[in-house]
Amino acid sequence: MRRLLKGLLKLAALVGLIATIAKLAQLFKGSPDGVGGEGFSFTSDADDDPYAIDEGTLGGDVSRELLDRLVCPLDKGPLELVDGKWLVNRRNGYRYPITDGIPVMLIEVGERYRDPALITTAGAANGTPAVGAI
Numbered sequence: 726m727r728r729l730l731k732g733l734l735k736l737a738a739l740v741g742l743i744a745t746i747a748k749l750a751q752l753f754k755g756s757p758d759g760v761g762g763e764g765f766s767f768t769s770d771a772d773d774d775p776y777a778i779d780e781g782t783l784g785g786d787v788s789r790e791l792l793d794r795l796v797c798p799l800d801k802g803p804l805e806l807v808d809g810k811w812l813v814n815r816r817n818g819y820r821y822p823i824t825d826g827i828p829v830m831l832i833e834v835g836e837r838y839r840d841p842a843l844i845t846t847a848g849a850a851n852g853t854p855a856v857g858a859i
Contacts, residue, residue, distance in 0.1 A: 776837045778822050778829075783810040785826025792828075797821075799832050811838075818844040 797804055797814040804812040804821070812821040812828055819835030820843070821828060 776831075776834045778824060778838075782824045783822055784808075785823055787823055787826055787828060795828060795830065797835070798830050799835065813840075813843055815843060815845045818842070 792806060792812075795804055795812060796802060797817075797819060799819065800814070800816060802814060802816055804814055807813045807820075810823055812823065812830075813819070814821075814835065818839045818841045819832075820838040820840055821830055821835045822838065823829070
């Protein structure tokens, strides 16, 4: 009888261990709810522009202290705030967007939104007015 109880106890412990392992496997399987549902791919879509800007998010409040310190990351010259949405370098025409109050100061973004019509000879020769001069 004692031997039978020991055998049943060992069997119950084994079943419990298997159930615990199965439950742990379910916990670590896949992504948590709300994460990773869109999938991931190493291939790039031709329509996918990493520097595209949603016009609805342009602008926003940026502190005066931050605007006074920002310079063009390409030539380290001053920038000009235009329409509260763009920081413009008048020496090369690069425009850096402000999205939801955050200046996007990547050279690639400035180059992407470059407008040669914004280049001024005074800006190229003497530097431009400080941020907020307009």
